[in-house]
Amino acid sequence: SQQGEEDPQALSIQEGENATMNCSYKTSINNLQWYRQNSGRGLVHLILIRSNEREKHSGRLRVTLDTSKKSSSLLITASRAADTASYFCAKAPYTGGFKTIFGAGTRLFVKA
């Protein structure tokens, strides 16, 4: 399947710590996107990183992409209780450009 894996499935940290989530994929991609889902809500787009980019930042978020390893990571620095959510990576494959393919996400719990 094209979905790949998100790792870890769940992560529990203390407020102020950094949280790192990883995403792997199997087929070549045009871009990779990260989304956040709060409980009972829809997904919210965080960052899009293109296949020719290696790193992007947005506030406390840092996303890296390693196309040779077919993997990406999302780092949340100085986490807050409000960061508690599920985080999904979504792949836009080179073929079938209309599809954005999601995995099952990483559930992050930040303890105050």
Add this chain to the structure above:
Amino acid sequence: DTAVSQTPKYLVTQMGNDKSIKCEQNLGHDTMYWYKQDSKKFLKIMFSYNNKELIINETVPNRFSPKSPDKAHLNLHINSLELGDSAVYFCASSSTASSYNSPLHFGNGTRLTVT
């Protein structure tokens, strides 16, 4: 203003019934989608419409029928509901059909429970 709104938020119904979920976006986007999120949070695409034309039709039972009266609306009708249809259904939109540069904007989901 809610960008992508879907109704109802909760839907509880019995097996065999027919139900519809409605979705509207006010972002001026050309493309709309239906995704299904199962109990393990896995999110899977079902359908996509671009300017009222069906462009993605995944392996979904034909009991599910999307309808797009205009590019701002995409409804999902489900016939003969089954227990396995219980899930959260998300509507989403994007500015273009290509996923290459168009992040998705999601509604808050419809939790369907079939008893």
